[in-house]
Amino acid sequence: MPYVIAICHQKGGVAKTTTTLGLGASFVELHSETLMIDLDPQANLTSSVGLDSNEMEHSIAEALLGEADLAAVRMESSVPGLDIVPSSASMLTIGRQLYQLPEFEYLLRKVLAEPAVHDYELVLLDCPPSVGSLTLNALTAADLLIIPTQCEYFSIQALADMFELVRLIRDRTNPSLMYRLLVTMFDGRGTFHTRMLERMREYFKDGLLQTIIGFDTKLRESQLAGQPVTVHAPSSRGAQQYRQLAEELKIHVTNQ
Amino acid sequence: MPYVIAICHQKGGVAKTTTTLGLGASFVELHSETLMIDLDPQANLTSSVGLDSNEMEHSIAEALLGEADLAAVRMESSVPGLDIVPSSASMLTIGRQLYQLPEFEYLLRKVLAEPAVHDYELVLLDCPPSVGSLTLNALTAADLLIIPTQCEYFSIQALADMFELVRLIRDRTNPSLMYRLLVTMFDGRGTFHTRMLERMREYFKDGLLQTIIGFDTKLRESQLAGQPVTVHAPSSRGAQQYRQLAEELKIHVTNQ
Ligand SMILES: Nc1ncnc2c1ncn2[C@@H]1O[C@H](COP(=O)(O)OP(=O)(O)OP(=O)(O)O)[C@@H](O)[C@H]1O
Ligand SMILES: Nc1ncnc2c1ncn2[C@@H]1O[C@H](COP(=O)(O)OP(=O)(O)OP(=O)(O)O)[C@@H](O)[C@H]1O
Ligand SMILES: [Mg+2]
């Protein structure tokens, strides 16, 4: 069974998608076969590896509804060892459809128990900015939840809701769910982020990952180029920091 | 009847909430009584005026379900002439509940036809980062849709979905819906945003509002302080730019 990491935060624009690809591409450099699943109807992860979601025949929606198995919906990305289940137009209505199904929260976990998934050491789940049925599926299937957080008021305030959600998931569908906070888009100009980070460190202590992802325009450019930052700008700060994050998390992935 | 502006974009973190409050506070300085409605379960708009969403008795949810009228759910903010309908925990389930109701898209428009709303010249709707029933209500009730957009790949790519949504809304529930794009969080460092902005200007022409909102840390600080930027840092760039935006839009609001 691969190790499953969900990358979720209800707050929008905190670098969930950027982190999913940065981490996926870095784990592949550490020789861990990795599968990324795009759970967002916006399909940003899909386009960040150069695919056009309007042309995708399948998405995870077909696998969740039992219409196709995982082997039929996964695809290779431009990076060897890094596969993806893309998002497509069928993802727009799946959110509401899932609620009608019995025990809908377990559908993704069931899909990840299929034989085709054993090819991978790691599965990464990119979540939309909401707490709908797809996010509930991701948290039920995950071993670890990474909550990307900017050092800004709304993003930090939203953590209370995320912790509440973790409590709910642990009670109902996934008792062993672990979580960690990841500081993203850290802006060293001025003192605003530095001050917020100090408060976060005091308050969250070990809940906060050591690695901090700084602001790096190369991350924005790599998305336009449809490549991971480790390929588009291998010696950039963003690439180095996501590699460092993979090193920090490696102990979880290989020890399970 | 007041003029209704919806501030929506499925992409997360593009400054929808920041724009709603920046605009609301600026219109009040132009002596337009303004009502803001927080349609996001995250309740960022509610907290940006110093209110605690956990303590709110009501939200727009009660008005949409017909359990309370608008006069009972609106509140004064700390800024005279700027009222708010806050978000609260009841907003978490309203998204799914609305889909069960006949002609659910028109519920907000019906609420805004109540006598209490005639006190206002302007109503601003802050939308969540999704295309659910609350966003459909906002677009059905709006005279103008403002789409805040960063000069970044995912945010611009998401515009195609937003334009498709506008077409759908015009066909089905609101034939006269107008829209404009607003560039937010513009980062003058480096050339990335400048190059993207040039493409946007060529492509969208008059669809793009003249006013551009630059990156300004005073906007982040004002949210922590629970005050609009026009009050927290009245001479900041962010405050000036949102005032400029209100001036640019004033012609729509007063002419209707
Ligand atoms: N470290 C960084 N430095 C600079 N820009 C960044 C960084 N991380 C992310 N970005 C940019 O910030 C924007 C938001 O990132 P991203 O889309 O990954 O966030 P998200 O949480 O997935 O958003 P959504 O809530 O819409 O899913 C993107 O335009 C991305 O290019
Ligand atoms: N012009 C700006 N300069 C600097 N920071 C900004 C600016 N506009 C917004 N921000 C910051 O960027 C973050 C995102 O803004 P905001 O929360 O308003 O976006 P949103 O689109 O409402 O997000 P969501 O999709 O979660 O509703 C916030 O932390 C805010 O403080
Ligand atoms: Mg994303």
Ligand SMILES: [Mg+2]
């Ligand atoms: Mg918002």
